[in-house]
Amino acid sequence: MKRPAPTSPTEPIEENLELSIVMPCLNEAETLATCIGKAQSFLSRAGIAGEVVIADNGSTDGSPKIAASLGARVVSVAAKGYGSALYGGIEAARGRYVIMGDADDSYDFAALGPFVERLRAGDQLVMGNRFRGGIAPGAMPPLHRYLGNPVLTSIGRLFFGSPCGDFHCGLRGFEREAILGLELRTTGMEFASEMVVRATLNDLRIAEVPTTLSKDGRNRPPHLRSWRDGWRHLRFLLMYSPRWLFLYPGLLLMGVGLGLGGWLLPAPRAVGGVVLDVHTLLYAAMAVVIGFQAVLFAVFTKVFVIREGLMPPDRRLDRLFDVVTLEVGLTVGLLLLLAGVTGTLYSIGLWGEQNFGPLDPREVMRGAIPSGMALILGSQTLLSSFFLSILGLKRQS
DSSP states (O other), rough: OOOOOOOOOOOOOOOOOOOOEOOOOSTTTHHHHHHHHHHHHHHHHHOEEEEEEEEEOOOOOSHHHHHHHHHEEEEOOOOSSSSHHHHHHHHHOOSEEEEESSSSSSSSSTHHHHHHHHHHHHHOEEEEHHHHOOOTTTOOOOHIIIIIIHHHHHHHHHOOOOSSSTTSSEEEEHHHHHHHTTTOOOOOOOOOHHHHHHHTTOOOOOOEEEBBBBOOOOSSOSSOOHHHHHHHHHHHHHHHHIIIIIHHHHHHHHHHHHHHHHHSSSEEEEEEEEEEEEEHHHHHHHHHHHHHHHHHHHHHHHHHHHHTTTTTOOOOHHHHHHHOHHHHHHHHHHHHHHHHHHHHHHHHHHHHHTOOOOOOOHHHHHHHHHHHHHHHHHHHHHHHHHHHHHHHHOOOO
């Protein structure tokens, strides 16, 4: 989805800016002047050629006029959402580096020196870490401090190998062109997670510096909605990790199903006072089938997101497809179908020996269940092999 371009008043273009300080703004009249003043004092004190950019997202409380009267550059972003506002401000920024932060006076724009130092040293994304720098009393709700942020940060580090210890810190600096090159897509609060995830996956140089978090200076409630926005962050992390969403659960299900099924196939098994028989064998076969589907979804998703440019190429996947070609998939699928048909015919033969009369379900199902499972897996393998080949077709420019 192509984002609409931000608009700003006609003004002379100033070249060779080193730093743009970008603040998203939606009705921040109470604190905006304080944030702009701190940012401008930092630029002046540090002797940095820079600008303050206010990415206004439809304020109705006079925020744009306040910003313009203080010498900040106001950029109007029509597309709604925290991510949309930030992306519009980043696109409009003229500095080589950008430091972004909320305009609610919770971050200290007068203390941006560590961010600039790391950027000048060659880091492409510099994250603030509020847990290392200090969180003032009342600045972060307990739900966010002790559950939301630690859990989501831990998931992000586990899923993607990110070095960041505070995934959702709103104060961060980066090399403008490097971040624009990621072509970030999200429009809401999950924009913060997408930036870290995409930067990690694309091997950008990432650093972290301590920063402080103060109590929100506004009297009105914040725009953030804990459960809604927390779910959006979690959903994004899951959708961007086919391994953890599909592959690992699928392999676990297949492993448990195959192990349990292989154990029950020869005969019923007693565990304590409980006898496990063909009924449990049926559920084991279901686990294998569902697990196999999840593994296929992992592969489908990975191929799709790479083809769409949402993730960088994966050499391991390329090597896998060098070996597992369409012909290999078709061969495996046909072998599974053959095994299923053979087992089915064998079961029919046993039935014929009884003159097609009543059978002991516990005996006949021991052949019917694995045969049916093989038929399902074989069909899925054949269809999936063709579908993967279609996904893998090269597109002409």
